Amino acid sequence: MKKPIAAVFAAAAIAFAAAGPLNALKAPAVSAKEQEKYTDRASIPEQYKWKLEDMYKSKEAWEADVKKAEALSAELKKNYQGKLRRSALELKKALDAYSALSIKAGKAYIYAKLSFDAHQSSSQLQIIADRAEKMNAEIAANTSWFNPELVSIENSKIQRFLKEKGMAPYRYSILEAIRTKAHTLSSQEEELFAKLSPLSGTGSSFFEMLSKDVKLPRIKDVRGKEVLLTRSNYTHYMESKNRDVRKQAYEAYYRTLSTFQDSFAQSLAAQVKGHNINAEVRHYKSAAEASITSDNVPVKVYDQLIASVHKGLPLLHRYMELKKKLLGVDELHMYDMYTPIVKTDHTYIPYEKAKKIVLDGLAPMGKEYTDILKKAFSERWIDVYSTDDKASGAYQWGSYDTHPYVLLNYQGTKDDVSTIAHELGHAVHSYLSNRNQPYLNAGYATFTAETASTLNEALMWDSEYKQAKTKAEKLYLLNQRLEDFRTTLFRQTQFAEFEKQIHELDQKGESLNAETLKNVYGSLNQKYYGKAMVKDKEIPLEWARIPHFYNHNFYVYQYATSFAASAALSKQIEGQGAQAVQRVKNNFLSAGGSTDPVSILKAAGVDMSSSKPIDEAMQVFKETLDEMEKLISEK
Template identity: 40%
Template structure:
């Protein structure tokens, strides 16, 4: 039986090097002690920032430096924990980091209320009195937008001290889903016994053998359904936390609070949901085509991921994928490609799946570290797309951190997914331009359509579910497993239509989606993918000015509001135009694929 390797058995070259953050755990402990002392010192600055411009500068820089050191500690602990969530030492480090977050949050909780206690004119006078504060003008402008939603210093300190408690539901979900769930043994296409995991599940759903797909689907959900009431409890508690925080901060809703944090107006969310629902017929057309080409008497939810064109004709080792990624991203210029190569050469990527490793993939790190990437590599086209996707995040981080000071050295979550999905679009274009074999071309088109389905349609479906359960909980509805499953099942049927059997297990899909704990995050995958379609077309036009406008977006960080950053890059996300462009691309490629797939079937 094929087993997932233990962490110690993974070749060093395929693991990330965390010694560039701290040389060892002892150095982490030393830094931890230093930050605790630093937090006490910053706490003593309470009441001093309004005395003069010089005092405001001193307090602000001390506050930011404390957060900077805290971020470094947290990144080190979280990366170590994610590489093996079952490792007790890593769990201990993560626990210390999380506890320190609560300690520091309480120690600095007075800062924002004290700034916002000043009226706008008084604050501006202090800024004007100290020339060094000019570099922080935008920071204070953005902070000023929170004036109506900031509580007293005492109240803010209480909330900050309870941050660990508020995070309990999300943490419980992560430990349960990543470390404690034990999945059964299933058979792969060759009849080999394999231990099912979230990573392997995605591969088996792409199998061309219906029985393999069905077995993996039912086996996975048989485990999640054993704990559906527990997952309902954790998710309901998380939603209550979001609603509670929104209420006490005087926001109209949890959605309003979450979007205001990124300075994104509600019209962006509503336009997305409305436009996607207006184009559900395109998804239904694609679903019906899948059923026709696969020749299935019934199309099930577990049949939505296998390539319509049959056996995958493109497989990549990790080494091959690196070369393909460099070629696909070459259109972004030599400097971009050189920085991607540094990521490959510098052990910034944790590549393969091991026991206890966090599922999925992400790009992490902070201002003073390299941008790290976590993967759970499989030799598939999907893994190549994941690599390119996460590299988009990492290059966004690299360019931001090397072009902005610390106070603007991060970027809004709202714009984060745009860089990653632009890379995906560039890879799709590269493959369609370089692959002439009709079977390969059809496979790439199929992959694009599946990606669009999974990113624009699926994430908007998630967004509808997330908004619904928050609204229902705010209105007094108890979020039981049965209540959430009923709505989710109906919603899933509306999205995919009558062409697919709504298997009963899919109503419980919400139990295994970690993003529902991220507080209105998922809609940004869909808006990001749509915006990336427009941006990739601009880059591929060959106009150096349009490419440079995109690179300027990567370099902007949080030095301007996210919608302004995107307008400078060439996309106005307050209007539906960018979504219409995305759906036109989907429809055009669906038409091309429909003809090609039918020709191949003859």
């Protein structure tokens, strides 16, 4: 997760949400008709590009804020270091100064990153992005003393301070800092950690560079023409109806990866070792505890997710048997996973039509919600179309004192329409939280972030299924829903279990070489997909192409928990209407990080401290599977 400065408090992180698990790992489809109009950024009409002028009118205005943020961080250190314990007033003034610094630095940092992501071939924008990183490092060093000094204040004194006038906006953030007191190092050690922080991303950076440098071979497409296989078009070929094309792409991709498997293993092992060292130095029992509890989520939520999904694996195995039957194959291979088993409508969906589909599908959220969506569309919060030098995938990001921004790479598919709804779920979440919470309480955890986005996807699916008139339409939508469950609830839990196992192996002193990683991943893949799936020799190497393993430790489990939470909330909205919508908006979408994520979702109507939401999601999966099998059997 990107952060503009080193967050002193867990709640202080600037809200950023990457695309959901499908979009994060899935490259854009081959360009469609409307996309082909835009060969470069200059040719894209202004209404389809985000309006970064809402952040800064000029580069000079941005540079002035960068310098101001650096100066504010130096002033914070000069004026308040060693003084936080003096009085509630002194602490409040320091927190006010810290918030003002964070808001300014966050805005400057995010502007630089958004600018570069839209036009990555620009050397000038690369300079701006690098300048933002330099600012980030300087501020991190200047503020590294804050948290250790805060938590060194006696609890009795802190409790007295919290009762003083003006301290209410800072109450939860301070209590969060105290909660992690046992894991906070001395001021000098925290400063050293801040200076060493750039090294912590070395494994991740190496993975990114290696992935880009790996040159894939040519394969033959459905017409027998030789085409170059790339990371971007791989998913397109995996979705091909031609099984020979799928098999070629699959085997070529993994055959190439296998020649670099030791390098990928070293990169992943470095990340895992770094996580474990960090956990040990900060006195956590494990890297899992260090990562998961940083957001004030109990580790048991992670463990009971895996346990609950294990109980539901027979349902996934049953779905694999159905998939095998509908594909009409003697053997089911992993390269068969992404080809549609129901006839798919590939009609290009113009972006303007997609906007209407999203607005109609999210109408159950009420007028206030859809009015925000209309603002996003009309006021250019969204960067729509892809170019060769634009960042891939989709995400939402924004600073506290500006509206959110959404990056898309729209290609006109049904998945792309779903991605719009997903990212706007994040955007509305940020918009409402920023307007209802003070800065330190506005940033929300991924645990709740992905619930907001997948709730939109669930509502969109419900709307489409209600409107489906033909058997073909219903089968397509049912299969889509089953695939959502497979790729999110099951697949992300599989990823989470893989992370858990390899961190535990490293903690025991075992080598995470390529063979070890393949053995762990291959065994888990067979466990999750069951006897219907052939044990392909290639799939144990899939860990080498999953960015989340290298970028975010113990992160993907939240896709699965959020998917289950959003399934529960969408059923409540369908059954209770405006009452449930108001509860979701007031207690969840407007709550930011004002308390712990589990409590926020509980107030919205779903209790993630129990296994009930996961078990209920499994029941929905079963009902969907039952319905599809029933429709297939009908003549």
